[in-house]
Amino acid sequence: MISPKRIISALRFPLLGLFFVFFLSNEVYGQSVAYKSLLSVLYDEEFPVLKPGELKSLDNFQILDTREKEEYEVSHIEGAHWAGFNSFPEFDVEELDKNKPVLVYCTVGARSQEIGQKLQKEGFQVYNLYGGIIHWVNENHPVFNESSMTNQVHTYSQSWGIWLKKGEKVY
Numbered sequence: 001m002i003s004p005k006r007i008i009s010a011l012r013f014p015l016l017g018l019f020f021v022f023f024l025s026n027e028v029y030g031q032s033v034a035y036k037s038l039l040s041v042l043y044d045e046e047f048p049v050l051k052p053g054e055l056k057s058l059d060n061f062q063i064l065d066t067r068e069k070e071e072y073e074v075s076h077i078e079g080a081h082w083a084g085f086n087s088f089p090e091f092d093v094e095e096l097d098k099n100k101p102v103l104v105y106c107t108v109g110a111r112s113q114e115i116g117q118k119l120q121k122e123g124f125q126v127y128n129l130y131g132g133i134i135h136w137v138n139e140n141h142p143v144f145n146e147s148s149m150t151n152q153v154h155t156y157s158q159s160w161g162i163w164l165k166k167g168e169k170v171y
Contacts (some may be wrong), residue, residue, distance in 0.1 A: 105129035
């Protein structure tokens with residue numbers, strides 16, 4: 001924990017003060033300002049998102065993992081069905097119930113938003129998981145592989161992996 005004395009001292013120097021604000025916001029909100037800024041650029045503000053903390057139960061959702069198969073196999077949210085991104089055209093949308101909301105996710109939420117928009121056009125009520133599987137794990141929610149709970153998270157690439165603060169990164 002950063003001492004209040006250090007913060008006050010740092011605030012005498014504007015750039016150093018700004019540095020502390022960046023890192024304090026990370027401690028307070030569990031997510032860095034940089035990551036929030038990145039997501040705000042990636043997301044269509046018209047498309048509905050749900051943050052992990054807003055989800056009391058996943059039982060009410062049909063959950064779709066829109067990452068590629070190798071990412072899904074490393075780990076996924078419990079109960080998620082693999083839909084893929086590049087292979088999504090082959091996904092059988094008829095398997096989904098139009099009367100039950102769909103929660104889509106990927107690594108950070110960009111690919112899932114695109115798939116979600118396609119599902120919306122088909123008449124589904126769709127929500128994008130804010131921050132994707134990275135934010136899900138950073139908020140202490142579990143992920144699973146084929147056989148059990150796992151600590152591994154496929155972060156798509158090393159550059160996206162910098163945002164994962166908990167768990168074991170897999171590329």
